[in-house]
Amino acid sequence: MLLHLNFSRESLQALxxxxxxxxxxxxxxxxxxxxxxxxxxxxxxxxxxxxxxLAQHQSLAMEARFADESYKTKEEYxxxxxxxxxxxxxxxxxxxxxxxxxxxxxxxALPLAKAxxxxxxxxxxxxxxxxxxxxxxxxxxxxxxxxDIYKQANEWERAIxxxxxxxxKENPGNRYDLxxxxxxxxxxxxxxxxxxxxxxWNLKAIEIMEGILSEDDPDLATSYNNLxxxxxxxxxxxxALEYHxxxxxxxxxxxxxxxxxxAESYNNIGTAFHSQSEIxxALEYxxxxxxILENIPAYDHPNLAxxxxxxxxxxxxxxxxPKAQEYMKKAIAIRKKQLPEGHPHLEGSIEDLREIEAKLxxxxxxx
Numbered sequence: 407m408l409l410h411l412n413f414s415r416e417s418l419q420a421l422x423x424x425x426x427x428x429x430x431x432x433x434x435x436x437x438x439x440x441x442x443x444x445x446x447x448x449x450x451x452x453x454x455x456x457x458x459x460l461a462q463h464q465s466l467a468m469e470a471r472f473a474d475e476s477y478k479t480k481e482e483y484x485x486x487x488x489x490x491x492x493x494x495x496x497x498x499x500x501x502x503x504x505x506x507x508x509x510x511x512x513x514x515a516l517p518l519a520k521a522x523x524x525x526x527x528x529x530x531x532x533x534x535x536x537x538x539x540x541x542x543x544x545x546x547x548x549x550x551x552x553x554d555i556y557k558q559a560n561e562w563e564r565a566i567x568x569x570x571x572x573x574x575k576e577n578p579g580n581r582y583d584l585x586x587x588x589x590x591x592x593x594x595x596x597x598x599x600x601x602x603x604x605x606x607w608n609l610k611a612i613e614i615m616e617g618i619l620s621e622d623d624p625d626l627a628t629s630y631n632n633l634x635x636x637x638x639x640x641x642x643x644x645x646a647l648e649y650h651x652x653x654x655x656x657x658x659x660x661x662x663x664x665x666x667x668x669a670e671s672y673n674n675i676g677t678a679f680h681s682q683s684e685i686x687x688a689l690e691y692x693x694x695x696x697x698i699l700e701n702i703p704a705y706d707h708p709n710l711a712x713x714x715x716x717x718x719x720x721x722x723x724x725x726x727x728p729k730a731q732e733y734m735k736k737a738i739a740i741r742k743k744q745l746p747e748g749h750p751h752l753e754g755s756i757e758d759l760r761e762i763e764a765k766l767x768x769x770x771x772x773x
Contacts, residue, residue, distance in 0.1 A: 486525050493518040511542035520551045523558055531555045546572045550587065557594055565594045585614035589629055596632065601640045608633045624667075627656035631671050638678050650675045666709065669698040673713050685720055692717045708751075711740035715755050718762065727766035734759045 497514045515538035522531035535555050542548035553568035569591040576584050592607035608629060615626045634649035650671055657668040676691030692713055699710040714737035721730035734755060741752040 483525065486521060490518065490521045490525065493521060507538065507541040508544075511538040512545060512548065516542050516548045516551050519555055523551075523555050528555075528558050532559045532561075543568075543571060544575075546575045546583070549575065550590070553590060553594075557590075557597070560597075562594055562598050566591065569594065581614050581618055585611045585618075585629075586625070588614070589625075589632065592632060592636075596636060596639070599639070601636055604636045605633070605640070608636055622656050622659050624656065624660060627653045627660075627667075627671075630656070631674060634674055634678070638674070638681065643678055643682050646678045647675065650678060664698050664701065666699060666702060669695040669713070670709055672698070673709060673716065676713075676716060680716065680720060685723055689717065689720045689724075692720065708740070708744050711737045711744065711751075711755075714740070715758070719758065722758070722762055722765070725765075725769075727762055727769055730762045731759070731766055734762055 493514060497510065497518055500510050500514055515534050519531045519534040519538075522528075522534065532555055535552050539548075539552050542552065549568050549572035553565045553572065556562075556565035556568060569587055573584065573587050573591070576587060578584070588607045588611035592604045592611060595601075595604035595607060612626070612629045612633060615623070615629055619626050630649045631653035634646045634653065637643075637649065638646035654668065654671045654675065657665060657671055661668060672691045672695040676688045676695065679685075679691065680688035695713040696710065696717065699713060714733045718730045718732075718734035718737060721727075721733065738752070738755045738759060741749070741755055745752045
């Protein structure tokens with residue numbers, strides 16, 4: 407039954423009429439495993455969930471999915487791994503049958519690439535985009551995935567090209583989708599240290615979002631946070647603090663005090679205070695960030711490395727060299743797992759550690 411339902415996706419869509427299903431939690435799992443085409447929101451998504459039912463089952467994981475796509479529970483990672491296995495099997499079969507490249511790209515390769523990226527399998531995601539990306543550029547959704555994966559791989563120019571193509575193809579009436587694309591493009595320019603471009607695209611995103619979203623929407627908080635980072639890099643510290651605090655006010659309201667997105671904002675505010683030589687304030691916010699991130703099981707994220715790195719630099723200025731050494735080593739341990747050899751963030755931490763250890767040795771020699 408479920409297999410027949412799965413392969414009837416296009417026919418059901420052609421009916422252009424809603425079909426109502428009542429499903430238990432167990433049956434939803436069966437649908438996910440045996441009718442993956444129908445369930446997984448690839449091309450022609452068919453399933454939508456009743457809002458009242460969702461409201462009865464809200465959880466931190468559900469909230470986090472909307473606020474920070476990189477934050478997943480262990481259960482969600484297990485589901486993601488099952489999805490990857492299913493898509494890998496279907497992709498292999500489709501390639502063996504010689505199906506058209508565009509059909510494979512739209513229905514299998516790009517969804518699999520996104521699943522790889524969501525599971526931190528960056529190289530596998532990039533390889534799929536290299537193979538099938540050219541065949542997938544007629545669909546805005548695919549271009550966004552391609553841009554995200556190139557961004558994750560530090561292929562900045564190619565990410566920009568994908569996002570710009572997506573913006574050109576996007577329906578102007580889809581204002582929310584355009585705002586998200588503007589924000590994604592701004593983030594690439596932020597990574598490239600092109601502050602004016604990052605500022606302009608962030609402002610365009612926020613202008614749309616403030617007109618169509620509620621004042622406590624998580625996407626708006628993310629854009630405020632990103633804009634704060636741009637202002638900080640431009641040396642406009644008061645503006646940076648203003649927007650980081652706006653972001654924090656939203657995160658605290660909708661996510662509570664222990665969400666990793668809030669930790670990211672704490673880290674950014676700490677950086678702004680650090681730049682103003684308000685060392686104690688900077689340390690306060692850096693420690694707030696680590697207190698959240700350290701309590702997430704198996705959380706080994708670049709944000710935690712950044713927080714450790716920043717704490718070490720504050721402790722260096724406070725001449726607490728032993729603790730500075732301890733935190734910098736923690737940062738380097740994470741960055742070695744996450745970043746390729748020679749990456750500027752990793753090399754910067756290693757260089758800072760050398761300075762800390764030299765000062766620690768000098769302090770010991772004077773004692």
